[in-house]
Amino acid sequence: MRKTYDIETLIQNFKNKDKVALAKLITLVENEPDKALEIFKHFDNSDKDSYIIGITGSPGVGKSTLINILAKQLLDEGKSVGVISVDPSSPFSGGAFLGDRVRMTEVSLDPNIFIRSLASRGHGGGISRAVFDISLLYEAFGMDVIIIETVGVGQSEVDIYNLTYTTVVIMVPGYGDSIQIQKAGIIEVGDIYVVNKKDLGGEDIVVQLEMMLDDATVQTGWRPPALMTNSISGEGIDKLVEKILEHKNHLELSEALKKKKKNRFEYKIRNLLTYKVGKVLESLISEEEREKISNSILEGGKYKIYDLVHDLFRNIKFEKKKESSK
Amino acid sequence: MRKTYDIETLIQNFKNKDKVALAKLITLVENEPDKALEIFKHFDNSDKDSYIIGITGSPGVGKSTLINILAKQLLDEGKSVGVISVDPSSPFSGGAFLGDRVRMTEVSLDPNIFIRSLASRGHGGGISRAVFDISLLYEAFGMDVIIIETVGVGQSEVDIYNLTYTTVVIMVPGYGDSIQIQKAGIIEVGDIYVVNKKDLGGEDIVVQLEMMLDDATVQTGWRPPALMTNSISGEGIDKLVEKILEHKNHLELSEALKKKKKNRFEYKIRNLLTYKVGKVLESLISEEEREKISNSILEGGKYKIYDLVHDLFRNIKFEKKKESSK
Numbered sequence: 001m002r003k004t005y006d007i008e009t010l011i012q013n014f015k016n017k018d019k020v021a022l023a024k025l026i027t028l029v030e031n032e033p034d035k036a037l038e039i040f041k042h043f044d045n046s047d048k049d050s051y052i053i054g055i056t057g058s059p060g061v062g063k064s065t066l067i068n069i070l071a072k073q074l075l076d077e078g079k080s081v082g083v084i085s086v087d088p089s090s091p092f093s094g095g096a097f098l099g100d101r102v103r104m105t106e107v108s109l110d111p112n113i114f115i116r117s118l119a120s121r122g123h124g125g126g127i128s129r130a131v132f133d134i135s136l137l138y139e140a141f142g143m144d145v146i147i148i149e150t151v152g153v154g155q156s157e158v159d160i161y162n163l164t165y166t167t168v169v170i171m172v173p174g175y176g177d178s179i180q181i182q183k184a185g186i187i188e189v190g191d192i193y194v195v196n197k198k199d200l201g202g203e204d205i206v207v208q209l210e211m212m213l214d215d216a217t218v219q220t221g222w223r224p225p226a227l228m229t230n231s232i233s234g235e236g237i238d239k240l241v242e243k244i245l246e247h248k249n250h251l252e253l254s255e256a257l258k259k260k261k262k263n264r265f266e267y268k269i270r271n272l273l274t275y276k277v278g279k280v281l282e283s284l285i286s287e288e289e290r291e292k293i294s295n296s297i298l299e300g301g302k303y304k305i306y307d308l309v310h311d312l313f314r315n316i317k318f319e320k321k322k323e324s325s326k
Numbered sequence: 327m328r329k330t331y332d333i334e335t336l337i338q339n340f341k342n343k344d345k346v347a348l349a350k351l352i353t354l355v356e357n358e359p360d361k362a363l364e365i366f367k368h369f370d371n372s373d374k375d376s377y378i379i380g381i382t383g384s385p386g387v388g389k390s391t392l393i394n395i396l397a398k399q400l401l402d403e404g405k406s407v408g409v410i411s412v413d414p415s416s417p418f419s420g421g422a423f424l425g426d427r428v429r430m431t432e433v434s435l436d437p438n439i440f441i442r443s444l445a446s447r448g449h450g451g452g453i454s455r456a457v458f459d460i461s462l463l464y465e466a467f468g469m470d471v472i473i474i475e476t477v478g479v480g481q482s483e484v485d486i487y488n489l490t491y492t493t494v495v496i497m498v499p500g501y502g503d504s505i506q507i508q509k510a511g512i513i514e515v516g517d518i519y520v521v522n523k524k525d526l527g528g529e530d531i532v533v534q535l536e537m538m539l540d541d542a543t544v545q546t547g548w549r550p551p552a553l554m555t556n557s558i559s560g561e562g563i564d565k566l567v568e569k570i571l572e573h574k575n576h577l578e579l580s581e582a583l584k585k586k587k588k589n590r591f592e593y594k595i596r597n598l599l600t601y602k603v604g605k606v607l608e609s610l611i612s613e614e615e616r617e618k619i620s621n622s623i624l625e626g627g628k629y630k631i632y633d634l635v636h637d638l639f640r641n642i643k644f645e646k647k648k649e650s651s652k
Contacts, residue, residue: 036632037632037633037636040629040630040631040632040633041633043629044629045626045627045628045629045630046626046628046629047626049628058384136628136629136631139628140629258624261624262620262624265620265623265624265628265631266616266620268631269616269619269620269631269635272631272632272635273607273611273635273638273639274600274603274604274607276635276639277600277603277606277607278600278603280644281599281603284644284646285599290592290595293595294588294591294592294595297591298584298587298588298591300371300372300373301371302371302372302375302462302465302591303366303369303370303371303372303462303466304366304371305366305462305591305594305595305598306362306363306366306598307363307366307367308595309595309598309599309602310363310602312599313599313602315646315647316644316645316646316647317643317644317645317646317647318606318610318642318643318644319642319643319644319645320610320641320642320643321641321642321643
């Protein structure tokens, strides 16, 4: 049987800065999306916002090590930090290969940091659903900075771009000429570019990045810098922190931060609506109906798939009720 | 003004194996998801299925070159081949950086091949929506083999896994120890593993792959092989083709192919439903309502987001009509 938590008690402890309560609430929203409504009812309006940084890059570029040092520096400055690390893992296991223990060991004992690893798949409503919910819990907990780590080339940058204020894209030398950089689909997504493992070279890739960043249309007035770091020795991390702060200041001065915050919540609103409708559909369309359709498709009727779904949908009526007086 | 095509004429030409008509229909479904219903109405049931191969791996591992040789070999055997290559690119430009011209030049003049590059973002209903629709057009065109190329580490393998029958995961040497392989989230997703660019070494990574594949639970009775190739010289490609055929035979003999096909269509049905629901929501929830919510969130009410969306949703009534006599 599933252990039930008393949410009221958890919230009380959470408000008293109890990290165990934070951990349990994260587990709750991670596994049961519908619990978010119940949990966040307990929080009042707040003027305090966390600053949200995204760190993205292919597996193996050294994101975790870099976040480790970055977090250490923030902690030394008296900031509190929440980390959400999205570990890709098997779609079948549903769990992260490398848990909190393997990574981030250096800083993880500090009382002002909390680290959570997520599997990248198998979350009800998708990974960005869980990442948003956890980031909102970190905000309610009073974290000054939230760092979201994703492996992402491919479609995931779009997500991180929607959830963060400053996006840092990490690359490594010896792995890309200019076409590789383009293929990675990252220009115009990053606010700061980092070539890590500079002991392996990397001047070439920085030069190519700089050229491409010059060419890229800069709509916000921010020209993304390209830095070199060595996350093992810590070289270049000062500069990275400096650039993150510069970008933060830029966003605040240009009102772009407000726009990014708005975008973050609008993105979540769309996600929530889609999730809720999905649940309604599940209840309205029976397993039998689905089975009937997929059988008829498999029996040679594959070109009818659009038609069949269209019919299924035609039987569902959507209606807007008059504005309730609630 | 947008050029309008006469769909009836296009279909007629398409059925006469006109590649220009194929290209135009692909453009149609790519840009206007709703056109799929209209287009596929013109196709009868069919017993002929294409065999769908997914090739996935990080940018720079040599997927395109490898597909080039693979396609050449299939063409030499008298097979027709449709390629869908998902190029990640800027979320703003919406277009692929590297079009059909830069890649695949060696085989692209052969009359039995058709190659289409997609940007990885900005497709109505998502990239997997477009990839499915195009693959169905290839099937209707009579392609023996469909090859879908994606850059994927991160969440995109889940997509390719749902859309293909044999998934080939490409890696390169010098980029990963065993933890990197795990982090890439690929074990249990691939049916065949390829370490490309064997001129750069790679024995180590193959050994580590083999160990991990031994450990992985094999539910289907297929133990994924790990091969080494050199896509420039062509070394190892024979073996890859052989393994793809072996996997295909395995799927057919074990009835797993039928299951994979079923999964492919069920995945599409879910996608179609979600897409249609999104359109309904857009029509039911006004810009004004959305704006009102996001303003109230920005004015300090962020913890009310779940509540506000919940209320919005409560005003929409979903109802299933009695089975129509259509």
